[in-house]
Amino acid sequence: MFDKGKNVKSVFHLLVASCVLLLSSLTYAESDLAIEITQGIDEPTPVAVVPFSWNGSFALKEDIAKIVSADLGRTGLFKMMNRENMLSFPTQQDQVYYRDWRVSKTEFLVIGRQIPAEGKQIKVEFELYDVLKEKRLLAERVSGTQDNMRDIAHYISDMIYQKLTGIRGAFSTRIVYVTAQQFGEGKVNYRLKMADSDGARPITIRQQSEPLMSPAWARDGSKLAYVSFESGKPAIYIQYLATGKREKIQSFRGLNGAPAWSPDGNKLAIVLSKDGNPEVYILDLRSRSLARITHHYGIDTEPSWSPDGQSLIFTSDRGGQPQIYRIHLPTRQLERVTYEGNYNSRGRLTQDGRFLAMVHRGIDNVFHIAVQDLKTGRLDVLTDTYLDESPTIAPNGSIILYATQKGVKGVLGGVTLDGSVRFILPAVSGDVREPAWSPYLQ
Amino acid sequence: MRASNVTKAVALALSVAWVAGCSTSGSSSNTGETAGSNNGSTQGVNQGSGVSGSSMSDVANLQTVFYFDFDKSVVKANGFSDLEKHAAFLAANPAAQVVLEGHADERGTREYNMALGERRAKAVSRFLQVNGASASQIETVSFGEEKPQILGHSESSWSQNRRVELKYVSR
Numbered sequence: 001m002f003d004k005g006k007n008v009k010s011v012f013h014l015l016v017a018s019c020v021l022l023l024s025s026l027t028y029a030e031s032d033l034a035i036e037i038t039q040g041i042d043e044p045t046p047v048a049v050v051p052f053s054w055n056g057s058f059a060l061k062e063d064i065a066k067i068v069s070a071d072l073g074r075t076g077l078f079k080m081m082n083r084e085n086m087l088s089f090p091t092q093q094d095q096v097y098y099r100d101w102r103v104s105k106t107e108f109l110v111i112g113r114q115i116p117a118e119g120k121q122i123k124v125e126f127e128l129y130d131v132l133k134e135k136r137l138l139a140e141r142v143s144g145t146q147d148n149m150r151d152i153a154h155y156i157s158d159m160i161y162q163k164l165t166g167i168r169g170a171f172s173t174r175i176v177y178v179t180a181q182q183f184g185e186g187k188v189n190y191r192l193k194m195a196d197s198d199g200a201r202p203i204t205i206r207q208q209s210e211p212l213m214s215p216a217w218a219r220d221g222s223k224l225a226y227v228s229f230e231s232g233k234p235a236i237y238i239q240y241l242a243t244g245k246r247e248k249i250q251s252f253r254g255l256n257g258a259p260a261w262s263p264d265g266n267k268l269a270i271v272l273s274k275d276g277n278p279e280v281y282i283l284d285l286r287s288r289s290l291a292r293i294t295h296h297y298g299i300d301t302e303p304s305w306s307p308d309g310q311s312l313i314f315t316s317d318r319g320g321q322p323q324i325y326r327i328h329l330p331t332r333q334l335e336r337v338t339y340e341g342n343y344n345s346r347g348r349l350t351q352d353g354r355f356l357a358m359v360h361r362g363i364d365n366v367f368h369i370a371v372q373d374l375k376t377g378r379l380d381v382l383t384d385t386y387l388d389e390s391p392t393i394a395p396n397g398s399i400i401l402y403a404t405q406k407g408v409k410g411v412l413g414g415v416t417l418d419g420s421v422r423f424i425l426p427a428v429s430g431d432v433r434e435p436a437w438s439p440y441l442q
Numbered sequence: 443m444r445a446s447n448v449t450k451a452v453a454l455a456l457s458v459a460w461v462a463g464c465s466t467s468g469s470s471s472n473t474g475e476t477a478g479s480n481n482g483s484t485q486g487v488n489q490g491s492g493v494s495g496s497s498m499s500d501v502a503n504l505q506t507v508f509y510f511d512f513d514k515s516v517v518k519a520n521g522f523s524d525l526e527k528h529a530a531f532l533a534a535n536p537a538a539q540v541v542l543e544g545h546a547d548e549r550g551t552r553e554y555n556m557a558l559g560e561r562r563a564k565a566v567s568r569f570l571q572v573n574g575a576s577a578s579q580i581e582t583v584s585f586g587e588e589k590p591q592i593l594g595h596s597e598s599s600w601s602q603n604r605r606v607e608l609k610y611v612s613r
Contacts, residue, residue, distance in 0.1 A: 210589035214592055233583050234556065255560055255584060258553040271553065278557040299557040315554055346551040359551050367549065387595065389551050393602055408593060434552070 020227045027276065047072060048081035049110040053091035056116035060148050061248040064124065067153035071171045072160065075398050076421030081106060087214065101131045108158060120145055121396065126156050128163060131397040136162055144359040150200060170394040173197045174438040175401060176215045176224060177412060182432035192226065193349035206323045225268060236270060249283065260304045269312055270302035293327060304344050307353045310326040315345040324358060338372065340379045346390065350397040357400050357415060369402050371417060380428050382419040501531045508566060510604040515561040517569060526573050527607060533574030542566050543607040544584045547600035550585055559584035566606045
């Protein structure tokens, strides 16, 4: 998992060699976000993000160090130090006493300064230190205003994450999700909302009194496709995020659903039942031509694309119960992918095409999120929450967000691909469902 | 498969007998659920659609919500009788139109449940056609799990959500 960091690897090897099985249930409350670290063999790397300095005349709305700490903690790779345990609060290099940090077993240290600049600008300087090597790894400066401090914090998290793991950070991405809020007698207000990757700053991008479902990001991050019942029947719409402009794609008698953008952005895989029963089709958005992909009297639905655009993963109950299949588009060769469990659906591949996240029901008869390693065939059930659905994977494969139930309320949950860290996103008003993680943006 | 063919034959026989008997249905004491108990938008439902011949009162007391067992798209037998009467009404009133709205309970994935809802609506549509309605009088729409009748995570809620709602529409 780690690309570099010799001291990290040595700690890892030490622990594996001594066969330490860490079964800890540690809850860490950070402004409504409760992270539960479940069992794991490897010890997460201890990191401390020291509060950033600020000597401006006005109060800052956001605590950058707190956001960075929460970002890194959610990945399950890092164990973040609580502020209460910090013995010193360095904000520049000459205040860093490595011995203090070694005593608390901290391996990496993040410090920073926020400096007021002209015209309400704020300069943010941050540094990353390797405590064991007593070496500075990163020093950068960014600037912004009060309104984009969260963006700056996520940028800092991305830089640190990439430096420590070699993998591009996904903290500066967005998520969309659907909410349903009841009001009055049998009336429901449906909304499509967009928020930061940690659930903060939600804004409504669409609302209506008929259901919305299946939001899907185009790979360039500029538009969404989704299903709306505003016409009284399910139809697929494309919404351009910058302008809010919407376009209804041609809809047919029966089902119109499950839109999935091709990697090149030129096609949508969709589900139509116009030919007698639900089948997967590919709509070419340039020519508007429709190609039928499946030909079976069973239900074929929930298509998603492989990263190379050459095959589609989809759900089919042609074998009796819903299972996941893969069709190679150039040859139309079909193979079944899932064999474990009596219900597997809604498959989504990681960006490297190696892992398949899905909704899975096994012998316990409960719907969970599971991941199948397509190389080895091994299936791991990741969640123990209830009625889980709609898994969506961060573009760097680090975390899966999904919809679940907390009591009678729909909420969003998160889990790392190896199942070692689970969290529930802060509750929002209404019933939350169907998260969709953006690609890398900009 | 064979069982449902037998059922269809019986239903057909019964409905033929009923039509031949030409009686107005005064015997429906079973009110069941009415269309008004849904929480979705009503697409131009108009109880006084003024169809000629028999009046809407023939069907006003009939069950309009039909339920299904888990993972099944076969109408439960206790709905056959009223469905046959709806079919007979449609057969006698070519101008009458219905929308069949299919639903699924919350378990499983949403798009798959859209397909399940449609399967159920189509099953009711076939039943009506076998019993005299014409395909041009019937439209089917699926709402999957998106419009539950009851919110809840137990079989008592789920069983009420696995349903098809029959609604008469004005043209």
